[in-house]
Amino acid sequence: MLSIQVSDTKNFMSHLLSGNTFDHFYFIEASIKMGVSYQIQGRINEGFYDTSVEQTLHRDFCYWKEVRNRIFDIIKGKRLPLSCKIVLGLPKQSVSYLISHSNSTFREDDIEGIYVNILYDPKTLLITTGISYKNFSLDKSLEYAFDEYLAKFLKEKAAL
Structure with a gap:
């Protein structure tokens, strides 16, 4: 598990909220505490869409860009x-790529999800990783x- 304390909060939050840096990640959930608290789930509600749209989605979660x-x-x-806590997930095609390009013996079916947790409070911004097997x-x-x-x-995206 990786844990990174972000020193330039403004730059990172700009990448997260204004740029397209994380757009290809799944949005899993967010919890935001302000004057009121917000709990937002990224799971797609299939009943909301007509069947033609449902068939083209082929995913459980919306993308961050959405x-x-x-x-x-x-x-x-x-x-x-x-x-503020935002959880992003690696899409299935990225999980497959990661497995095939690592020294791992895992198969895609062994993995529930690969996650990036972004945890903010007024004093710190922390990024952690996690895998659910x-x-x-x-x-x-x-x-x-x-x-x-x-x-x-x-590092490549200059988000840190």
């Missing part, structure tokens, strides 16, 4: 949130590969 502006609208203003394993090779991927990704 909700980014709404989250930004909640957060923006004169006062900063008391706290369908079965217990002592093998940490995929975690190491994802941590390396994310650190490289954030």
Whole structure:
């Protein structure tokens, strides 16, 4: 598990809320505490869409780019949130790529999800990673590969 304390909060939040840096990630959930608290789930409600749209989605979660502006609208203003937690997930095709390009023995079916947790409070901004396995394993090779991927990704995007 990777844990990064972000030193330039303004730059990172600009990448997260205004830029397209994280648009290809799934949006899993957000919890924002301001004057009132907001709990937002990223799971797609299939009953909302007609069947032709449902058939083209082939995913359980919306992409970050589909909700980014709404989250930004909640957060923006004169006062900063008391706290904020945003969980993003790696899409299935990226999970497959990561598995195939690592020294991991895992298969895509072994993985429930690969996540990036963004935790903000007025004093700190912390990024952590995590993997949810369908079965217990002592093998940490995929975690190491994802941590390396994310650190490289954030550096390339100048998000840190």
